[in-house]
Amino acid sequence: MKPLLASNVLEQAQAWLGFTANTNGRTPFGERSGYDGTLWAGLFIDAIFHDAGLTIPSCVYPPSGLAEFNKQGRLKQRPQPGDIAFFVFPTGETFGVSHVGLVADVSRWNTDGLVGTIEGQINSGLPKADVHVMGVYRRVRSKHEIIGFGKPNYRPVSKKAPTGQRAGLQLSSIRPGRRNQSIGLVQLALSKVTGGLGRFTPDMYDGSTQHAYARWQRQIGYANDRATGVADERSLRLLGEITGVFQLDA
Numbered sequence: 373m374k375p376l377l378a379s380n381v382l383e384q385a386q387a388w389l390g391f392t393a394n395t396n397g398r399t400p401f402g403e404r405s406g407y408d409g410t411l412w413a414g415l416f417i418d419a420i421f422h423d424a425g426l427t428i429p430s431c432v433y434p435p436s437g438l439a440e441f442n443k444q445g446r447l448k449q450r451p452q453p454g455d456i457a458f459f460v461f462p463t464g465e466t467f468g469v470s471h472v473g474l475v476a477d478v479s480r481w482n483t484d485g486l487v488g489t490i491e492g493q494i495n496s497g498l499p500k501a502d503v504h505v506m507g508v509y510r511r512v513r514s515k516h517e518i519i520g521f522g523k524p525n526y527r528p529v530s531k532k533a534p535t536g537q538r539a540g541l542q543l544s545s546i547r548p549g550r551r552n553q554s555i556g557l558v559q560l561a562l563s564k565v566t567g568g569l570g571r572f573t574p575d576m577y578d579g580s581t582q583h584a585y586a587r588w589q590r591q592i593g594y595a596n597d598r599a600t601g602v603a604d605e606r607s608l609r610l611l612g613e614i615t616g617v618f619q620l621d622a
Contacts, residue, residue: 459473
């Protein structure tokens with residue numbers, strides 16, 4: 373299979389340029405993930421990579437995405453087109469990783485420390501434009517606003533389950549201690565987003581599987597006692613969407 377290039381992701385991002393969210397913050401990216409009406413800069417990043425056929429550490433919650441790229445040794449300080457930029461702004465309610473964007477142009481990095489990006493959930497930045505209208509636009513950012521660049525692993529990821537179809541499963545069948553083929557699909561999906569399950573029993577929701585699922589929950593922003601490793605509807609649906617291994621039946 374021919375490897376996928378950064379240009380595949382850039383094409384997906386460019387197709388959304390000029391998109392604006394509804395006044396209530398609803399977006400197609402939120403609808404797909406189950407996080408509609410919330411902050412969606414990371415949802416945009418997840419969606420364009422998914423549509424290009426690649427799996428990345430989820431950026432739904434930017435600090436978790438940053439931490440996962442760092443843990444995998446794929447957080448760098450020099451950008452390339454197709455990288456994910458993690459921003460840190462010294463203003464606003466919090467001081468920390470609050471935003472993400474896709475690197476599109478690095479021609480000014482060596483000379484001016486500037487990088488061109490495509491970002492979601494920002495205003496156009498144009499004079500006289502309504503600063504409250506959020507959408508997908510190009511921006512030029514300074515290295516002083518960036519904490520690091522996540523390096524995606526540009527290789528193809530199958531969007532089909534092993535049977536050649538995108539299998540459906542029920543939440544009720546994905547429970548600790550149970551054993552069935554649906555859990556095997558969840559294990560396959562977890563291996564794609566967490567890097568592996570260690571020693572586990574195939575098709576069984578054992579301790580290793582629960583530990584990997586808790587790691588997945590932390591990747592998408594679940595914190596503390598919410599990251600139990602027990603599948604819930606939102607995290608399970610997003611796992612299927614991002615990996616393409618299965619779909620959660622209604």
